[in-house]
Amino acid sequence: MRDLSALRRVLLAWYTTHARELPWRARVGEPADPYKVWVSEVMLQQTRVGTVLRYYDRFVDRFPTAASLAAAEEDEVMASWSGLGYYRRARLLHAGVKEVVAHYGGHVPEERAARSSLPGVGRYTAGAIGSIAFGRPEPIVDGNVMRVFARVFRIETPLGHRDTAEHMWRLAETLVAGERPGDLNQALMELGATVCTKASPACEACPVAAHCAARRAGQQANLPVAKARRPPRRVTMVAVLATSQRGRRVWLTRGQAALFGGLWNLPMGEGDSADVARGVLREAGLAGRLTTDPVARFKHVLTHRRLEVSLFRATARGTSQGDLRAAGAADLDALGISSLTRKGLRHGGFAG
DNA sequence: AACGCGGGGAG
């Protein structure tokens, strides 16, 4: 559709009456806190609103300002992120606020280039902070916006193609130029999340149905064209639930790898045999006795992996230092633990 | 351009 101003108008009007109340949204007439917008937008990367709601309040309550987050220990930050996934986001956010404190007096920089250069702040997040917190006409294109655009403008090239993405960013840039850029961007995302949904778009309730090319052509169910997806790889893993002699504390190692980096995990390795489990124990810096067979098997599914985990039990000695530590049940809440490790502790009967 | 990175909710 050529008349973007009509689309703008309808979206803003709809958003004014249909926006969900979300804790990171500023009240009408109040300026949004750029730091809180930043935190929420990082949490929202590839993560649904409903999931973020379970973490956001606790996080900003504990770290209410950029300075307070910058001053926190990494373990403390990871503990607050524990279970939310994509843990690198937390470490990048932490690095980002440190940079803000060091170079910008603790204030999120309003200037686009400075904002974009912060760790973890990509094209999307920079635009979200710019438009929502600073009221600048900066575009946003996320999964919701792509779906809405693909339908409204009947874009039939697959998502994920460079040309498709660039086309959509240009559309977003054109559309956001005007009043209330933050609301316009949020209106697009909100529409995609609540009305123009993937499986069954509620066209009869959609404010832009009259402007929708896909709807006109009866193609709304066939758009957008998804990008091809690679099937997840199946991986067998061994995890060792090694406790101290009296079974009161469990040995955890802090991951440095990309997977679960920065989190405290059960010692793990790829494979399914007792031999591998022995190697895992030794590799962790532990000496002890191990069950000959797994005490439990469980699955853990990630987007890109299907892990089948064999859990061994051990009693082991070692020295808590660096990336190895013995944690009591009461310590676990203060540590960043992956859901996989949480699951392993449960299957192994270590509730403390 | 492709890939790795969590976890969970919806259908």
Added chain:
DNA sequence: CTCCCAGCGTT
């Protein structure tokens, strides 16, 4: 089961 979510950084 499958899909994909208010993406980013690396290669």
